[in-house]
Amino acid sequence: MGGLPPGHVSRSWVEREVMLHILDRMLTENEPAEDVEDITGSPNTLFEAHILKEGEGDYFVEFDKDEWTTDEVGGTTMVDRSLYDATNFEEVTWCGEPVGGDELVDAYMDEFWDTLDSHEEYTASITDYVDCGDGRP
Secondary structure: OOOOOOOOOOOHHHHHHHHHHHHHHHHHHOEEEEEEHHHHHHHHHHHHHHOEOOOOOOEEEEEOOHHOHHHHHOOOOHHHHHHHHHHOOEEEEEOOOOEEEHHHHHHHHHHHOOOOOOOOOHHHHHHHHHOOOOOOO
16 A cells, blocks of 8 residues: 555654744743734634643643644644744744744755654754754754
8 A cells, every 4th residue: 555654754744843843942032921922823723723832821832743633723734834923923043143933944954854764853853953953962
């Protein structure tokens, strides 16, 4: 039978992971309580899909995909659009020169797309990259 092999890592999955980590870092670095509604827009797809959640006095990104309800918001395409908008709301400033979130995603993809073999390797690489590392943990 055809189809994708088990453990296949798609380009859209990697791009989504980079945006999730950027948004998570934005919430940590900025004034999240003040900015979260502006950053995420309205209607708020990321809240409705349970990707962005409110904790005790702060907001956080839910990385566990089993907790997401993407069907309620029109699927992952709508999530990706909302993540794109959220990560481009303001410039990323924590790694030196300010850049747009899309520039950070593009830079990561240009350097690392199709160089790693698993979701775990990409997640470790993305985490390091967004935390101002070289993406090679």
